[in-house]
Amino acid sequence: MPHIIIEHSASLDTDFSQLLKSIHQSTIDTNLFDASTIKTRRVAFPQCILGxxxxxxxxxxxxxxxxxxxxxxxxxxxxxxxxxxxxxxDSVSLSVHPYDLDPAIYRKN
Structure with missing residues (x-):
């Protein structure tokens, strides 16, 4: 644990492999988690409207x-x-939000 989910606009022009690796490594570098339990993935959204x-x-x-x-x-x-x-x-809107999972109901195999 944790699960890191990187959501982004599909039109974003970046090296997604580097983005994934960097976010994963930054999570490791916090020393808050056992590195072997961190799972990082990304999801592209084909459309978005940003305020x-x-x-x-x-x-x-x-x-x-x-x-x-x-x-x-x-x-x-x-x-x-x-x-x-x-x-x-700076032209990309950036945000991060940790979410607590309730261990009484979270399940995995």
Missing amino acids: DGKTDFVHVQVHLLAGRTQTQKQHLSESLLNTLRTLLS
């Missing part, structure tokens, strides 16, 4: 089991956002 006038976006969802402190989640968010800033131009 800030930008035409492309990247939003990183971090699904993690409840139990991390607010400070730890803030550190994670800032680390991932800083990684996005280094990879993408």
Whole structure:
């Protein structure tokens, strides 16, 4: 755990392999998780309308089991956002949001 889901506009012109690897490595570098449990993937959205006038976006969802402190989640968010800033131009709308999963109902095999 966690599951890192990178959502982005399909029209975004970037090296997606590098984006995936960089976000994955930044998550490892926070030292909040066992590296062998981190799963990172991306989803392209063919259409979007952004209220800030930008035409492309990247939003990183971090699904993690409840139990991390607010400070730890803030550190994670800032680390991932800083990684996005280094990879993408100011013309791309960037956001990161950690989500707590309830361990009483989360299941995996």
